[in-house]
Amino acid sequence: MKFNYSGRGTLACVKVIELGQISHRYPIEAVFDRLAQIQAILRDSCNRHGGLYSGDISTTFYTFFGWDASTTQDPLEHTHAAFKWAQYVQNYLAQEIAGHDTEAPLILLRIGLNTGYYHIHRDVEQSFQSLVTDDFPLIDQSTDLCGINGIILNEKLLRALAQHGVKLQHLHKLKEKFPHHANLLTFYEYNAVSPDTNLNKKVITCVKDSLNRRETKRWPCEHSQFEIKDLQTDDSFSISNLSVDGLEVVGNQPKTTGSFFKFCFVSNEESIIQELVANDLNLVEAQVRWQRHDGQFYRIGLRIENVTLSDREEIVRILLFPGKKGSLLSLTAS
Structure with a gap:
C-alpha cells in the first residue's frame, strides 16, 4: 500500500x-x-x-x-x-x-x-x-x-x-x-x-x-466423528474445519448463502454431546457465509450466531478436548 x-x-x-x-x-x-x-x-x-x-x-x-x-x-x-x-x-x-x-x-x-x-x-x-x-x-x-x-x-x-x-x-x-x-x-x-x-x-x-484480515486459528476435522444436523430438514453435515468463529462442513445438500438455520451437534462419543448439553451449547444457530460445489459434495462455511465469544471457545474446547479443564487458549498452547 x-x-x-x-x-x-x-x-x-x-x-x-x-x-x-x-x-x-x-x-x-x-x-x-x-x-x-x-x-x-x-x-x-x-x-x-x-x-x-x-x-x-x-x-x-x-x-x-x-x-x-x-x-x-x-x-x-x-x-x-x-x-x-x-x-x-x-x-x-x-x-x-x-x-x-x-x-x-x-x-x-x-x-x-x-x-x-x-x-x-x-x-x-x-x-x-x-x-x-x-x-x-x-x-x-x-x-x-x-x-x-x-x-x-x-x-x-x-x-x-x-x-x-x-x-x-x-x-x-x-x-x-x-x-x-x-x-x-x-x-x-x-x-x-x-x-x-x-x-x-x-x-x-x-x-x-x-x-489484513484477522487470521483465526482453525482446527482440521476432516476425519473426525463430529457432525451437525439441521433441525428443520434433518440433513447431516460432517465438520471439516473448526474455529471460534464458525465451522466448515461438508454434505450432500446445498444451503442458501446468507440464510440462517438451527442445528445440533452429533457424535458417536456420547460424553461429548452430554458435555455440550450440560453447558447449553448443543443447539446452535448459524448463518451460511459461503458454499462451493466440490465434486458430489457441498462445502459450506457457517458463522455461529447469537452466542458470546466465550461460548464459541467453549464449543471448540469441548469438541477438541472433551472432559479436559482449562481455557481453549491454555489447552491449545500445551
Whole structure:
C-alpha cells in the first residue's frame, strides 16, 4: 500500500473484504459503482480538511463509523450514537494517550465491509450523506461494527506503540468505561508533518499488517466423528474445519448463502454431546457465509450466531478436548 503525505489530517483505510459474499446478490459492477460514489464523497471531504488519502477502489476503501444491523434500536439513532462515540474516542486518545497537543486526530482502522452493508435502510444511507460535513468529515457506517468482523484490537500494533512510549493504561480505562465499543478499537497516531520519522515507518509497517484480515486459528476435522444436523430438514453435515468463529462442513445438500438455520451437534462419543448439553451449547444457530460445489459434495462455511465469544471457545474446547479443564487458549498452547 502506498501512503501519500500532505499535511496534518486523518487517514482511514481498510481492505474491502468478503466482496464475493455480496456479488451473488448484486452485480459486481454495481457494487464497485456504489463504492466509488461513496469513496468520492469521503475523498473530497478528507481533502477539504487537509487529510490523507491512500489506496484505490480495488484494494482499499474509506470507512464510516456506525450502525449495527442486528440491533433492536432505531438504526438512524444508533448511527448517530456510534458516530458521536467515535468522535469522543478520537479526542480522548489524542489528549490522553499522545501526551501532547496535536491537531491530528488518531486513526480508526480495520473495519470489514460485509454482506450486511447492503441491508442499510434508506433513511440511514441518506443520514450518512448528511453526516459527511465540514464538522465531521469521516464517519464509519460498517453494519458489523459490534460483531466479530468489526474493528479488531490489534495487539501487535499496540505493542509497537508501547515501545515508543504510548501509555496503554489509558486505553484500558477507556475500555472499562465503554466496553461495548472500545474493545473493537484499533488506533495509531500518525505525524504527517514529519512523515520520515522512524516512529512513522514502524507505525506504517504495523498498519499494513493490521489491514489484513484477522487470521483465526482453525482446527482440521476432516476425519473426525463430529457432525451437525439441521433441525428443520434433518440433513447431516460432517465438520471439516473448526474455529471460534464458525465451522466448515461438508454434505450432500446445498444451503442458501446468507440464510440462517438451527442445528445440533452429533457424535458417536456420547460424553461429548452430554458435555455440550450440560453447558447449553448443543443447539446452535448459524448463518451460511459461503458454499462451493466440490465434486458430489457441498462445502459450506457457517458463522455461529447469537452466542458470546466465550461460548464459541467453549464449543471448540469441548469438541477438541472433551472432559479436559482449562481455557481453549491454555489447552491449545500445551
